[in-house]
Amino acid sequence: MKITILGSGTSQGVPVIGCDCKVCSSNDYKDNRLRCSILISHNGNNYVIDTGPDFRQQMLRAKVKKLSGVLFTHEHKDHFSGLDDVRAFNFIQKKDIDVYCTLRVEEALRREYEYIFSKNRYPGIPSINVNIISKESSIDLDGGLNIIPIEVMHYRLPVLGFRIGDFTYITDAKTVSIEERLKVRGTKVLIINALHKNDHISHFNLREALSFIEDINPEIAYITHISHLFGTHSEISDMLPENVFVVYDGFSFELDF
Numbered sequence: 174m175k176i177t178i179l180g181s182g183t184s185q186g187v188p189v190i191g192c193d194c195k196v197c198s199s200n201d202y203k204d205n206r207l208r209c210s211i212l213i214s215h216n217g218n219n220y221v222i223d224t225g226p227d228f229r230q231q232m233l234r235a236k237v238k239k240l241s242g243v244l245f246t247h248e249h250k251d252h253f254s255g256l257d258d259v260r261a262f263n264f265i266q267k268k269d270i271d272v273y274c275t276l277r278v279e280e281a282l283r284r285e286y287e288y289i290f291s292k293n294r295y296p297g298i299p300s301i302n303v304n305i306i307s308k309e310s311s312i313d314l315d316g317g318l319n320i321i322p323i324e325v326m327h328y329r330l331p332v333l334g335f336r337i338g339d340f341t342y343i344t345d346a347k348t349v350s351i352e353e354r355l356k357v358r359g360t361k362v363l364i365i366n367a368l369h370k371n372d373h374i375s376h377f378n379l380r381e382a383l384s385f386i387e388d389i390n391p392e393i394a395y396i397t398h399i400s401h402l403f404g405t406h407s408e409i410s411d412m413l414p415e416n417v418f419v420v421y422d423g424f425s426f427e428l429d430f
Contacts, residue, residue, distance in 0.1 A: 174318075174430040175214040176340065176364075178420045179221070179231040181397045182206025183368065184251035186227070189401050196401040203406035203421035207231060208251045209344050209398050211364070213337065215430060216316035220244060222335065222342060228255025234423070241315055242271035244306075246344055247332040248281035256286060260299040269302040273312060275333065279303050308333065308353070318430075323356045325349045328375035336360065338430045341391075344398050347375050349385065362428060363391040364420065366398035370412075379403075379412065386417060395420045 180186075187206040188197030196204055208225030218241040221228075232240075240262040246252055259270045274282070282303070283290050289299050306312055308324040308331075323334040325346035334343030339361035343349075346366055349357075357363070367382035376398065377385065386394045394417045396409075403409055409419045 174337070174340070175212075175425060175427045176342075177212040177214070177235055177425040178397070178422055179210040179212050179235060180207035180225060180227055181399055181420045181422055181424075182208055183398055183400045184208065184249070185401075187399065187401045192401060194401060196403075196405055199405055201406055205422065206399055207422055209366075210252075211342055212237065213318070215318055218242075218314070218316035218318075220314060220318070222246065223252040223344075224255040224259070225251045226254045229258040229261075232258070232261075239266065240270055242273060243301075244312075244320070244333075244335060245272065245274040245278045246334065247275075247327065247330060248278045249327075249330075249345070252345075253278070253282070254285075256282070256289075256301075257299055259301065260297065263300045269300045271304060272301045273304045273306050275307055275331070276305055277331070279305060306333070321356055323349075323353050325353065330375075338428070340428050341389075345375070346377055346385075347373075347381075354388065357389050360389060361392045362426075363389055363394045364397055365394065367396040367403075368398060369400045369403035371402070383414070383417065392416065393418070 207227035210223045213220040219239055220242050222244045223246055308322045312320040321336040325332050325334055326348045327345040332345045341357050341360040342364045344366045365382050366377050367379050368376040370379050397420050
């Protein structure tokens with residue numbers, strides 16, 4: 174199984190429009206961060222977690238030719254506003270794209286993409302097959318992937334993280350209950366959000382992310398959902414323990430599954 178970081182930035186991305194701070198003006202490509210998303214590739218199947226506003230650019234950059242499905246963490250625009258561009262895969266694959274989301278996210282999709290669900294379908298619009306999921310049960314995907322949803326709280330909004338074997342991906346977390354942490358325990362590779370060093374109402378800061386990592390005790394951990402207020406990639410790396418790293422767009426790794 175291969176994991177590719179499609180985007181590692183916050184809702185604004187990095188650089189931020191109109192900002193000339195040292196991070197936003199950095200010449201290091203690792204400081205250019207699209208909105209948060211990952212690609213899971215296994216046995217010829219490609220699954221994306223979240224289709225933010227950079228989805229088209231991310232698919233082109235990663236040279237993705239086939240999309241097996243989309244899993245949504247939650248309904249904020251930086252995580253689902255690129256869904257329209259799955260229509261390219263509809264055209265190539267001649268079939269609907271499977272979407273996995275909670276009932277709450279489906280309701281948001283129906284509001285924001287009314288035309289996708291309309292009875293009078295306009296030619297060329299995206300075609301999706303919605304599969305309702307929850308924290309209560311696992312998901313079996315093509316290619317032999319079994320996924321365990323993990324509910325975290327993004328301030329007061331429930332958000333899903335996902336565990337696949339020894340790998341767990343969580344973004345936009347501020348708190349994680351004891352019950353949901355039990356689902357994460359035993360993870361060998363963890364990706365978790367860490368916005369910056371200061372307190373934030375709806376995201377882990379660095380201290381909170383490191384505390385979560387220490388509690389879960391994976392072999393290796395990566396932080397994502399990085400703000401330009403955090404520092405450059407190099408500066409952030411210098412703040413981290415030896416088994417914790419900051420990801421960047423395009424970074425990939427493989428795991429046995």
